[in-house]
Amino acid sequence: MRPDRAKVKPPAELIPQHIHATVAATARQAGETTPMKGMMQHRPLRIIDILLHAAEAFADQGILSAHDTGEIHSQSYPQTLARAARAAHTLRALGVAEGDRVATLAWNGHRHLELYYAISGMGAVCHTLNPRLPADQLGYIIRHAEDSVLCVDASLLPVAEALRDALPAGLRVIVLADAGAVPDSPLDALCYEELLQGQPATFDWPHLPEDTASGLCYTSGTTGHPKGALYSQRSTVLHALTVPLAQTSSFVAGRRMMPVVPMFHVNAWGLPYTAPLTGMTLVMPGPHLDGASLWRLMEDTHVYSSWGVPTVWAGLLSEITAQGRAPSGFRDLIVGGSAAPPSMIEAYEGYGVTVSQAWGMTEMSPIGTHGMIPPPLQDAPLDRQMPIKTSAGRRKFGLEFKIVDDHGTAMPHDGTATGELYVRGNTVISGYFRNDQASAAAMDAAGWFGTGDVASITAEGQLVIRDRAKDLVKSGGEWISSIDLENAAISHPSIQACAVIAVPHPKWDERPVLVVVPQGDARPTLAEIHAHIAPHFAKSPLPDDLLFVDELPLTATGKISKLSLRAQFADYVLPDLREGTA
Numbered sequence: 001m002r003p004d005r006a007k008v009k010p011p012a013e014l015i016p017q018h019i020h021a022t023v024a025a026t027a028r029q030a031g032e033t034t035p036m037k038g039m040m041q042h043r044p045l046r047i048i049d050i051l052l053h054a055a056e057a058f059a060d061q062g063i064l065s066a067h068d069t070g071e072i073h074s075q076s077y078p079q080t081l082a083r084a085a086r087a088a089h090t091l092r093a094l095g096v097a098e099g100d101r102v103a104t105l106a107w108n109g110h111r112h113l114e115l116y117y118a119i120s121g122m123g124a125v126c127h128t129l130n131p132r133l134p135a136d137q138l139g140y141i142i143r144h145a146e147d148s149v150l151c152v153d154a155s156l157l158p159v160a161e162a163l164r165d166a167l168p169a170g171l172r173v174i175v176l177a178d179a180g181a182v183p184d185s186p187l188d189a190l191c192y193e194e195l196l197q198g199q200p201a202t203f204d205w206p207h208l209p210e211d212t213a214s215g216l217c218y219t220s221g222t223t224g225h226p227k228g229a230l231y232s233q234r235s236t237v238l239h240a241l242t243v244p245l246a247q248t249s250s251f252v253a254g255r256r257m258m259p260v261v262p263m264f265h266v267n268a269w270g271l272p273y274t275a276p277l278t279g280m281t282l283v284m285p286g287p288h289l290d291g292a293s294l295w296r297l298m299e300d301t302h303v304y305s306s307w308g309v310p311t312v313w314a315g316l317l318s319e320i321t322a323q324g325r326a327p328s329g330f331r332d333l334i335v336g337g338s339a340a341p342p343s344m345i346e347a348y349e350g351y352g353v354t355v356s357q358a359w360g361m362t363e364m365s366p367i368g369t370h371g372m373i374p375p376p377l378q379d380a381p382l383d384r385q386m387p388i389k390t391s392a393g394r395r396k397f398g399l400e401f402k403i404v405d406d407h408g409t410a411m412p413h414d415g416t417a418t419g420e421l422y423v424r425g426n427t428v429i430s431g432y433f434r435n436d437q438a439s440a441a442a443m444d445a446a447g448w449f450g451t452g453d454v455a456s457i458t459a460e461g462q463l464v465i466r467d468r469a470k471d472l473v474k475s476g477g478e479w480i481s482s483i484d485l486e487n488a489a490i491s492h493p494s495i496q497a498c499a500v501i502a503v504p505h506p507k508w509d510e511r512p513v514l515v516v517v518p519q520g521d522a523r524p525t526l527a528e529i530h531a532h533i534a535p536h537f538a539k540s541p542l543p544d545d546l547l548f549v550d551e552l553p554l555t556a557t558g559k560i561s562k563l564s565l566r567a568q569f570a571d572y573v574l575p576d577l578r579e580g581t582a
């Protein structure tokens with residue numbers, strides 16, 4: 001009897017193409033049939049084709065870039081393509097070859113965008129550096145990646161100078177500044193605009209295999225060293241094609257899109273690719289990301305859609321409240337990176353801004369889900385839409401999700417079963433850059449990537465992130481979601497910001513404690529907060545204590561850093577364990 005093929009071979013999509021060809025040839029020899037090949041052209045996917053397309057099809061769109069001086073620089077896509085060509089010639093003249101890593105240390109701006117396309121377009125790897133990372137991590141990342149050139153904004157030059165002793169020998173530094181405007185520096189820095197002058201405005205962009213590496217981004221190393229996600233031309237283009245399919249509300253040709261998510265981390269969620277692809281103009285906010293600066297820029301440039309993390313949107317919301325209105329034309333807000341509190345969603349909707357969540361990870365290029373309201377509910381009142389708006393949304397095309405129990409067994413998508421979320425697809429890493437140990441720990445035997453998020457998935461495909469596995473509070477054998485508690489507490493009028501951390505307890509294992517930034521001089525009591533939170537839960541996971549702080553520590557990507565908070569309160573003792581109370 002012929003063996004069941006599924007049991008002896010992994011599915012074809014898991015087999016690398018060259019091995020697949022060998023398997024197919026062997027199968028032919030054995031007299032087995034192989035699928036008939038289509039007769040279509042095969043053009044490798046290339047990132048530069050996005051800009052080539054935008055320059056032709058959307059020549060009247062481009063980039064509006066906020067400079068430090070307050071000036072707004074305007075540049076069309078054809079001009080951007082010409083400058084990307086000049087930048088590619090410049091890098092080639094400096095000796096950059098295909099596969100070399102070229103680092104950028106820059107805010108969201110037109111020069112950074114030119115470099116995105118120039119570096120990947122010439123077949124090199126655009127390695128974005130996050131200036132908010134501690135110096136030891138930045139030094140480690142630059143050496144691990146073996147960057148050959150570093151392109152740095154003038155305002156971030158001090159960050160690079162502080163790394164001077166850690167920089168690899170031979171690294172060339174280019175300052176992204178006007179001719180004659182490079183500050184004095186011990187780094188022997190070159191000037192970007194001077195280098196571009198006189199270079200040709202066209203470049204013979206190579207047709208490389210589509211799995212050629214194109215971008216590199218390291219996760220912020222909360223435990224151990226940062227780990228590199230190495231994107232390819234193919235994964236980046238597929239991500240750019242599939243995000244607008246998922247989040248259709250955001251992408252309208254001729255309108256303006258402002259990525260507040262930084263280009264120095266996870267490619268600004270792919271917006272530098274999706275916006276030109278869909279004919280939108282990019283508004284680049286530069287370094288000033290406080291609520292008042294963002295409000296003014298959005299008002300002046302008529303931003304329609306903007307994407308970013310909740311801490312940024314909390315700042316903008318304060319300014320909107322002060323102004324009494326949202327910036328003109330602002331209609332579409334995407335919140336991701338951490339859970340958006342329901343009270344924030346309701347406040348923005350009250351100002352006429354439609355809010356959707358997105359969930360994703362550095363390792364996923366990064367978008368995994370989109371939270372657009374499906375058609376039957378689009379005209380429903382907000383309270384009926386809120387369960388969807390407060391979930392992470394539905395998976396983007398091209399991704400598969402599974403949630404597994406502690407033994408790795410897949411669990412049903414019934415909205416109740418909860419376990420670690422694993423993902424698979426063309427825009428997910430297959431391992432970490434030059435890090436076999438971390439790769440082996442992250443991937444399961446069937447090639448799925450473990451996200452470290454604990455989630456459930458409803459029968460309708462809505463992903464509900466319960467918590468990061470490491471942020472859950474384990475109390476009396478039950479898991480308490482810190483996200484649920486924070487979402488319930490943040491709507492209390494005396495709380496400006498809050499975060500839940502787990503504190504050890506001899507009887508319960510752990511108990512939740514709420515760290516609070518109060519609103520002005522307010523000092524809510526624990527009893528008041530309990531009364532406020534309790535109606536949100538069937539079985540109430542109430543915090544044991546309130547700890548007041550002036551501000552919450554943030555990670556390098558603008559999220560609340562639970563790691564720093566846990567360290568800050570490492571010596572804290574719960575009220576019922578203090579001497580004389582036990």
Ligand code: ADP
Nearest residue numbers: 219220336337338339358359360361362465557
């Ligand atoms: P970092 O920027 O900290 O290096 P990532 O950007 O890759 O890391 O963060 C990914 C994590 O952020 C996810 O695993 C998840 O825990 C969290 N996250 C992202 N989006 C959401 C969301 N909409 N709701 C809840 N958590 C989110």
